[in-house]
Amino acid sequence: MRWIGRLRFLLSLDGLLDGRLGAASLPARSAITLAAVALGAAVRSGLGPWGGDGPYVALLPAVLFVTLVCGTAPGLVSVLLAIAAAWLPWTTAPSAADMGGILLFAMVAVMEVAAISALLAAYAGSRSALLREGELNARLSRSEARFRDVVEAAPDAMIIVDRRERIVLVNAEAERLFGHPRTMLLGQPLDRLMPERFHAVHAGRVTDFRGERGPRRMGDGADLFGLRHDGVEFPIETNVSVLRGDGDDLVCSVVRDLTSRRESQERQTLLIRELNHRVKNTLASVQSIAHHTFKSTGDPLAFSEALEARLIALSQSHDVLTRNDWAGATVRDIVAEQLSPYDHGPEPPFTLVGPTVVLGPNRAVTLGMALGELATNAAKFGALAANGTVDVSWERRREGAETWLRLRWTEHTGAPVAAPTRRGFGTRLIERSLAAGLRGAAHLEFGAEGVTCVFDFPLLPGEA
């Protein structure tokens, strides 16, 4: 039955307008026009006496059909053809009465063509207006959907309120930030999202702001806070702008959570203070090293050599700490860092044996400096100068409620080593570093094989 539907469409005004009867091309239009007029003329002559000399009524349907199907110009052509067809029966000149009939027919037929054309034109006009409106609506809803997608995807919370400060739109980030589901926010007063102490101030600002144009930033510098569903406040900054409408202005607030920015600012301030502290302390250490080195060395050359060695020991201790973000350093790393400058051959001239023990930053530097003194001494007079070896071992041990660390430095020279004639700054630095910096003790012996040194100090709770 599809053809019925098709026929109905073809015969409908839409079908006629769309030229579905094949009236699109000039030959088709000409053929339809000729056929319709011929058929009308045939019907008229078939009517015989009823058709008589009467008006050319039988030709009017043909004109109607041609105008509907082919358009205005073919309709007018069909009127001319119809007159010609009506004329054919006469061989002599028509009478005055016949001329009147023809004239009447022509007028009626032309009016018919005009009326049908006007009707079709009016219909076509309203139809295209409808189409345009539909398209406009579709475009509008597409753009609104796009706007909503943008709002939803925004990384900042967006809240739109009406003139009574009731929430009419929120996005996903606003739900997340304030911890309320959308359904609990829509229609609610905006006050709900701010701590109570801001309510009065906010109401005042709203009145000021409604009159302004363009976006305005709030909370930049000023302390503004949002209120989460669990009652926790968090710092925010917000950009507020009025969305002008016909009589119903909306206000859109874009809210940004400042928690992490504030935290990183605080962290940075702390870091700078911490850095300042370390730099000052390091400079003070350098000053102290220079002061003591100067007092314990006789000539400028010895002074500069000793100072250099100690500054390198200090710097190496810092290297170990920097690798661990200044959180501390393992005893193994501290020892290895001080001995590694003497590792030239295929086999390292030292052995390191002991468990993993982590010391806090200041204590790591203190131990590093003491070990640096031992290493410098060994490189000048002891095992590291005479192809010997240094064995370093350490172990934890209980001492009452505390855990202590015992570290043993043993040099094997293979040749006797002379004990130093006087206690230099190195020895004092070792002994006093252990006492003042590590709350422990150092026991130094100059044996036949080289230096033997035992460090003994308590570990702090975090270190054991």
Next chain:
Amino acid sequence: MSAPSPLAGRRILVVEDEALLAMMIEDLLSEIGCIVVGPASHLAAAEAIAAEAELDGALLDVNLGAAQVYPVADCLRRRGVPFAFVTGYGRHGLDAAYASHPTIQKPFKPSSFPREAARALAEAAALPPP
């Protein structure tokens, strides 16, 4: 030889967590005839000494690793022992309760340290009791 320092023969507590610095302060004070108590390198040791030992004065490093020296300062203030802070932060870094307390700026000149210490401790002794 210059005149003997006002600190000669006095018992001074030194609190400093940098071993090298503690050594230098100890040496500098010993050279002018001070009797150095400590040096204490961490809070617990410093508090124990501050509470018990016989003292004529104290020089306190503010930052002791993660801790700060204020409990020791409080204890000394209660006992009426004059003390001064030795700090890299200057006065602005001090706790509000001690914002106007005498300080010695770190790093300091070794040659003038004994004089500065004597001045700071004299200033501290002149402060009204709390």
